[in-house]
Amino acid sequence: MSEAIHADKVMDLKGLPCPMPVVKVSKGIKEVAVGQILEAQTTDPGSLTDFPAWARTSGNEIVETIQENGIIRIFIRRKV
Amino acid sequence: MDQQMREDLLKLFQTKLNRAMVYYLETCTRCGVCTTACHVYQSMPQARYIAAYRAEIVRRIYKKHFKGQGKLWPSYGEAKELTEAALQELYDAAYSCTGCRRCMVYCPFGIDTQMLMSIAKLLLVGAHAEPEILTLLADTSIEKGRSLEFFKEGFLQGVKNLEQKVVEKWKLEAEGKTVIPVDVEGAELLYVALAGAHSIIPAAAVFNAAGENWTLSFFEAVNFGAFVGDPTRTKLILDRIVNEALRLKVKEVCICECGTAYRVMKQLSGTQPFKVSSVTEVHARYLREGRIRVSKKAFEGQVVTYHDPCQIARNGGVLEEPRFILQHLTDDFREMAPDPRYNYCCGGGGGLVALGEDTLDFRMKSAKVKAEQVQKTGATVLATACENCHTQLSDLNRHYGLGLNVQFLTSMVADALVVS
Ligand code: SF4
Numbered sequence A: 001m002s003e004a005i006h007a008d009k010v011m012d013l014k015g016l017p018c019p020m021p022v023v024k025v026s027k028g029i030k031e032v033a034v035g036q037i038l039e040a041q042t043t044d045p046g047s048l049t050d051f052p053a054w055a056r057t058s059g060n061e062i063v064e065t066i067q068e069n070g071i072i073r074i075f076i077r078r079k080v
Numbered sequence B: 001m002d003q004q005m006r007e008d009l010l011k012l013f014q015t016k017l018n019r020a021m022v023y024y025l026e027t028c029t030r031c032g033v034c035t036t037a038c039h040v041y042q043s044m045p046q047a048r049y050i051a052a053y054r055a056e057i058v059r060r061i062y063k064k065h066f067k068g069q070g071k072l073w074p075s076y077g078e079a080k081e082l083t084e085a086a087l088q089e090l091y092d093a094a095y096s097c098t099g100c101r102r103c104m105v106y107c108p109f110g111i112d113t114q115m116l117m118s119i120a121k122l123l124l125v126g127a128h129a130e131p132e133i134l135t136l137l138a139d140t141s142i143e144k145g146r147s148l149e150f151f152k153e154g155f156l157q158g159v160k161n162l163e164q165k166v167v168e169k170w171k172l173e174a175e176g177k178t179v180i181p182v183d184v185e186g187a188e189l190l191y192v193a194l195a196g197a198h199s200i201i202p203a204a205a206v207f208n209a210a211g212e213n214w215t216l217s218f219f220e221a222v223n224f225g226a227f228v229g230d231p232t233r234t235k236l237i238l239d240r241i242v243n244e245a246l247r248l249k250v251k252e253v254c255i256c257e258c259g260t261a262y263r264v265m266k267q268l269s270g271t272q273p274f275k276v277s278s279v280t281e282v283h284a285r286y287l288r289e290g291r292i293r294v295s296k297k298a299f300e301g302q303v304v305t306y307h308d309p310c311q312i313a314r315n316g317g318v319l320e321e322p323r324f325i326l327q328h329l330t331d332d333f334r335e336m337a338p339d340p341r342y343n344y345c346c347g348g349g350g351g352l353v354a355l356g357e358d359t360l361d362f363r364m365k366s367a368k369v370k371a372e373q374v375q376k377t378g379a380t381v382l383a384t385a386c387e388n389c390h391t392q393l394s395d396l397n398r399h400y401g402l403g404l405n406v407q408f409l410t411s412m413v414a415d416a417l418v419v420s
């Protein structure tokens, strides 16, 4: 795996049914401090549109997205 | 609650008062027939879980504010002021009802409790007292529609990464063909999936095996606006898909295994140049027309039953197709009792599954009757055609130790594909 940003919390959301990835990340982001990074790991292509749209809606920021070996890693900075 | 808020909420209430709704509000004779129809009451026999009792909470506010009852003697006529306490009662009634409409088929007057609960949900949205996460999910879907250009590339890459898995299932030489086509103008069929790979891979395998000229939607099918009972958000979410279908000039919009998505698309998309189908209907058609072949090997020696998702079966009319498909997949299919039209809700509808862990205890207790209904069939495989139902049935399976293999019907078809 390529070197990624340091995450303060990592959530494994692989294979979860709809809408659990977004539900869980909404809760998970509150478990890191403002400014810290949450890494969400998934295998669902829909997450690549869901998460950025969720970040805009909830006022957080996607700082990086990495797709490798079938795993999607989304790094989210808590902003609010 | 201040006067302004009350007036605003009553204006929202007013928007719901069409002829059917007024009929539902003014007709109940309290005969009690609906009492045992509700899976919640059957599993947890408490008055507050009776369909007519839930409806009465909305009805009392209607009587007070729209019929003028109880103005002289507030305790008379069971009219009730719209207050903070009333909002709490509305919440409890609406979010313990899954909107399955089983009570409606028993009620001699056809009173639709789910519709009455939609008033409760709308008032909660107006008062910002709805479950926050449902609104956030709905707003996320709407934002996706607005900002698609920003997200497109990542999605296309993500879809590309699934192709190998589709080819494995498809078992055909896929060379030269696009395995998961996206954004194809002039395709016959637009498939609207969910975010999960499990909603795309088997469906893609079956479309390709059938030689379908199809294209995958950028959007997810589920409509959280409908779950939270907000007509404005429901329409915005729906319009994304309608506009995509119009832009691509498809002849058919095929909704994945998501009950609410299917009902909303079928009943609220209006007159369009495309038809709306559930993926179950499409698969049944492929089998009927000989476009795909399946073998019974994959489920040999298994006893299979099928859970009818309320929004697809009772409320969407898709009853015969899943059974037709299952005839091709197993020699030992066992119907649940009572029959499909009266099938019990899985207990996860109305947004309850989307509320996750917060509703888990209630969902398990209130669907005891469902677990018993499944168990009585003696099935080893429980098939269904809705993501929401699948999650809830899997939770029930674990909670009640049913030892079942809970399956999506689409996956069963994909696993049983025979290549000629
Ligand atoms: S069955 Fe219909 S009329 Fe009878 S109590 Fe229930 S809602 Fe009212």
Ligand code: SF4
Pocket: B037, B038, B039, B040, B050, B051, B054, B096, B097, B098, B099, B100, B101, B102, B103, B104, B113, B114, B345
């Ligand atoms: S719609 Fe379903 S959950 Fe709601 S009251 Fe009727 S039977 Fe119960």
